[in-house]
Amino acid sequence: MVAASSTKSISVTLRVWRQSGPKELGQFKDYSAKDLNPNMSFLEMLDVVNDELTARGEEPIAFAHDCREGICGTCSLTINGKPHGPGKGIATCQTYMRSFHDGDIIVVEPFRAAAFPLIKDLVVDRTSFDKIMQAGGFITARAGSAPEANGLPVPKGDADRAMDAAQCIGCGACVAACKNASAMLFVSAKVGHLGLLPQGQAERDRRVLAMVNTMDEEGFGNCTNQYECSAACPKTISHDFIARLNRDYLSASLRSAFRPEAASTGGGGA
Amino acid sequence: MNLVGSFFRSSIGRKILMAVTGVILIGFVIGHLVGNLQIFSHPDHINGYAQFLHQLGPLLWVARIGLIVAVVVHIWAATVLTLENKAARGSNYGFKHTIQATLASRAMRWTGYIVLAFLIYHLAHFTLGAAQSATFKDNLKSYVLTADYRVAGFPVVNAGTKVADVYSMVILGFQSPIVAVFYIIAVGLLSLHLLHGIDSLFQTLGLRSNKWSGCLRKVAIVFCLAYFVGNLAIPGAVLAGKLSPQSAKISAPAQR
Known part of the structure; x- marks a missing residue:
């Protein structure tokens, strides 16, 4: 403080x-x-x-x-x-x-x-965060004006946690503090805030797989659960979101491995 | 990416492999300790137990191969992840600082190395007989069970069976202070390794949260202390002269 x-x-x-x-x-x-x-x-x-x-x-x-x-x-x-x-x-x-x-x-x-x-000097290029966001840190839907607030019920606890994650300002302190230069706290916050809300459900699996994949491609390290990230985060985002990201990634991998594809997108056949 | 690819190639997938193999190995070390603590009972127990394990035949090999695979995957994942982590930092900080990472978490690599070295010696000592072979079970006088060895009430090794004298092998092995001290240091470091490992695997499998992370930490500390004390007890008792091998026992029955 x-x-x-x-x-x-x-x-x-x-x-x-x-x-x-x-x-x-x-x-x-x-x-x-x-x-x-x-x-x-x-x-x-x-x-x-x-x-x-x-x-x-x-x-x-x-x-x-x-x-x-x-x-x-x-x-x-x-x-x-x-x-x-x-x-x-x-x-x-x-x-x-x-x-x-x-x-x-x-x-x-x-x-x-x-x-x-x-x-x-002290200036670094944080474009890799933008690339992770471009891989899935959004909702593919016309946003338009704000909808009727009661049209889509969100439990208070979920809304609060989503807002905790949404506080992420994408500064990269988590990466800088991590012993392994891992971007897990950033990715988990971005995956977490959309994954907790109804608007984020449709693309939840695709999002977590794509964002983690891009995170790996960009050359960030791997989380060793030492929680230096959350201690350094200017928004004190909890590493609990990392646990949630891990769980989301596991279940999305399992589901996507067995989910059939539509014929029009390359599935079908035998 | 297909499922196998996402486990072996992605960062989170490899970490899940670390966690799952870690769970298997923690399960093994618990069972191994509980089995070995039978040394504090009559020699019939640990010798009958060892004979029972060998009687499992193909099943024993299923377990052994499973454990070898778990160890290999655990070490492979640790190596690949660590090399990536080093590369991900790029240039090192001039001012090194740790905010809250625990000692156990920062020592994982070194505790891992020493535990691996110990594991190799331990297998050479008690399983293969390559180290301290004079006191290896095959080179000791065989032991005749005085009572049935029972598992869940069923006799699995009958009284009168001639079995390897594991009891004496363990005690003679630990009568070398260097071996006993190395063993104690290694299990101490393994306990430290498990302290972060237990905490970490729940996080990696997505089961940890602030609702019970404090409780989890306490359970992990108690478990690791209990595990260390349990393992310390065997070489400790030998060094303190509380346990003596069969040959000495026959000449001095009053010791028990």
């Missing part, structure tokens, strides 16, 4: 991963950030450091950011080994300098995963 407010200004040393391009060699470089307002966010602190670098004629540190209010999933950064910094249930943009102490050395690295190739 967000650290308590403070007024005492602090100075820290940033040990930042600098890498000028995907093919270049990267290395850590130290920068001192002095007299920081403790209530500035981590990203604002980087802005200040970048201003100084620019004024000195040095290349500013490249980092990804957008909404800066914890809902877009653009900001990343692994801060002292933990994606999104020391707080629980917050993104880097919601991490404030008061979470650190005066004189701290703060190690800032990109999200490291083969499936998230590095673009520059």
